[in-house]
């Protein structure tokens with residue numbers, strides 16, 4: 306996954322949207338956190354694993370686009386990369402880009418130890434850390450200590466943990482590869498431009 310390229314392209318798309326909608330100078334961080342949470346919920350809704358009340362708990366990964374079948378779309382992956390857009394957007398807006406660079410072992414680790422509390426547990430944990438990264442207000446002194454100890458100021462570190470959990474859900478929970486995620490990201494990125502151009 307070429308994160309550097311994706312972060313730069315996300316910044317460009319976001320800037321295009323800001324200009325198109327006349328939002329220069331507006332703090333869009335709160336809306337972007339909410340947008341991420343909405344997309345995460347849509348992703349879970351397509352994942353279906355938590356619907357203990359339903360006989361159909363299979364993720365929506367292959368849905369025909371036409372009445373006769375082919376081509377197929379993958380709603381689960383589409384929602385997942387919508388989330389990727391907003392993770393990148395937040396990282397850019399907050400200057401937290403470094404938090405997204407992860408050693409592959411960090412994703413591997415969970416594969417070996419399994420999901421504690423299942424997918425639901427890891428999903429809830431991810432949203433908990435996203436909220437922490439939004440709401441906590443640590444002192445300068447505390448941030449310095451965190452930087453020394455964990456390499457990042459506190460809220461950026463919480464965001465990093467959320468991102469690692471998110472990657473784990475996609476990769477270990479649903480078998481996406483980093484390449485597949487990137488490919489789907491670029492496809493949606495293109496659609497997002499087209500939408501703005503056609504007056505979304």
Ligand SMILES: O=c1ccn([C@H]2C[C@H](O)[C@@H](COP(=O)(O)O)O2)c(=O)[nH]1
Nearest residue numbers: 318319322386387390391394493497
């Ligand atoms: O500032 C923004 C606003 C939206 N999107 C993209 C991310 C998602 O792919 C898509 C979500 O739009 P809806 O389909 O939920 O309207 O828009 C951005 O990348 N940056």
